[in-house]
Amino acid sequence: MMLEATKRLLTPSRRSNVPPFIVMDVMAAAALKEAQGSRVIHMEVGQPAAPAPRTAIAAAQGALAKGRIAYTETLGIPSLRARIARHYADTYDLALDPGRVAVTTGSSGGFILAFLALFEPGDRVALANPGYPPYRHILSALGCEPVLIETSAETRWALSAKALIAEHRRKALQGVVIASPANPTGTMMEADTLTQLIAVMEAEGIRVISDEIYHGLDYAFAAETAANVSERALVINSFSKYFCMTGWRVGWMVVPESLVRAVDRLQGNLAISVPTLAQVAAEAAFDGRDEMEAVKHGYEENRRILVEGLPQAGLDKFLPVDGAFYLYADISRFSNDSLDFAKRMLNETGVAATPGIDFDPVNGHNFLRFCYAGSATEMHEAVERIGGWLKR
Numbered sequence: 001m002m003l004e005a006t007k008r009l010l011t012p013s014r015r016s017n018v019p020p021f022i023v024m025d026v027m028a029a030a031a032l033k034e035a036q037g038s039r040v041i042h043m044e045v046g047q048p049a050a051p052a053p054r055t056a057i058a059a060a061q062g063a064l065a066k067g068r069i070a071y072t073e074t075l076g077i078p079s080l081r082a083r084i085a086r087h088y089a090d091t092y093d094l095a096l097d098p099g100r101v102a103v104t105t106g107s108s109g110g111f112i113l114a115f116l117a118l119f120e121p122g123d124r125v126a127l128a129n130p131g132y133p134p135y136r137h138i139l140s141a142l143g144c145e146p147v148l149i150e151t152s153a154e155t156r157w158a159l160s161a162k163a164l165i166a167e168h169r170r171k172a173l174q175g176v177v178i179a180s181p182a183n184p185t186g187t188m189m190e191a192d193t194l195t196q197l198i199a200v201m202e203a204e205g206i207r208v209i210s211d212e213i214y215h216g217l218d219y220a221f222a223a224e225t226a227a228n229v230s231e232r233a234l235v236i237n238s239f240s241k242y243f244c245m246t247g248w249r250v251g252w253m254v255v256p257e258s259l260v261r262a263v264d265r266l267q268g269n270l271a272i273s274v275p276t277l278a279q280v281a282a283e284a285a286f287d288g289r290d291e292m293e294a295v296k297h298g299y300e301e302n303r304r305i306l307v308e309g310l311p312q313a314g315l316d317k318f319l320p321v322d323g324a325f326y327l328y329a330d331i332s333r334f335s336n337d338s339l340d341f342a343k344r345m346l347n348e349t350g351v352a353a354t355p356g357i358d359f360d361p362v363n364g365h366n367f368l369r370f371c372y373a374g375s376a377t378e379m380h381e382a383v384e385r386i387g388g389w390l391k392r
């Protein structure tokens with residue numbers, strides 16, 4: 001009896017039993033290799049190599065110099081919310097009420113708030129497979145059911161209304177998460193496809209969450225925001241990628257009017273407010289766009305180097321990547337164990353990439369994700385090292 005009670009005290013909850021991010025294992029292996037004196041080209045982690053815009057850093061330094069860093073309003077500093085709303089006018093020609101903007105702790109904090117505000121325990125939420133793993137892990141931890149919808153290279157890895165409706169007819173869905181540009185594939189949805197998909201989902205009462213964290217990093221065509229398509233869609237975004245502010249942990253949501261108060265109540269209780277210093281920096285980041293555009297042009301060049309170089313190196317099965325900074329390559333000619341392949345590639349070439357199994361439990365063993373947010377020199381070197389290795 002005693003033993004049972006002690007065991008209960010020491011056992012983590014079932015809901016906490018979410019899988020870890022496998023990319024973290026690759027990062028640890030890469031760090032070990034570096035500690036042993038080897039140079040590693042990091043193409044495994046999805047984060048920019050560049051720092052935050054100088055304007056953001058200066059604003060944070062200014063705030064620090066003033067001394068007191070206090071809580072802010074729960075939904076964010078009003079001038080930041082207004083600046084984000086202005087960004088929608090400038091970028092998407094959308095007049096957005098700043099009252100619908102909620103500042104969050106990265107988009108990761110946004111997902112927790114969005115899922116809590118939108119769904120009941122047991123609700124079924126559709127996700128593209130492959131996709132960003134925390135979507136399904138956060139949903140599971142919150143007691144919702146992630147429903148993976150298979151996508152393929154033939155359909156540019158995009159969720160289709162047809163596949164979603166087929167699943168919905170089998171068993172009702174309450175929500176869907178869409179992402180364009182997507183991680184890990186880097187593919188995007190055209191505005192027409194996005195509009196049509198949202199219309200079909202909403203007609204069925206399926207709530208749409210649009211992860212727009214890679215907006216701004218679009219090379220093939222301009223990404224459309226779901227906020228321009230429907231006032232009922234919930235948009236999630238972040239300063240992590242375009243603005244190179246991963247470690248600042250600040251993002252935002254565009255929330256349907258009817259949900260603002262719910263998000264306010266949740267965030268007030270869960271976090272009080274988002275870190276103040278990061279909010280101050282985020283507002284000033286909008287004044288650093290020239291700097292960020294230069295970083296984006298660097299990614300464009302990196303993309304060109306990989307799209308031209310990887311096929312010559314032997315990896316020739318991937319889509320012409322539209323956005324973000326990822327390339328999802330089919331490695332099945334060489335291996336059907338992407339984890340083993342990634343480990344060997346790291347050990348033998350010093351190039352770190354992420355095994356597809358992180359993003360796709362079904363077919364990910366045949367894929368590797370390369371992040372091209374580093375320097376052009378690194379991209380050339382990676383292509384050369386991989387080419388030499390695969391041709392041995």
Ligand SMILES: Cc1ncc(COP(=O)(O)O)c(C=O)c1O
Nearest residue numbers: 046106107108132183213238240
């Ligand atoms: C598709 C996608 N959404 C959300 C995130 C979370 O980013 P953050 O919490 O830094 O905003 C990431 C991070 O890699 C991502 O790739």
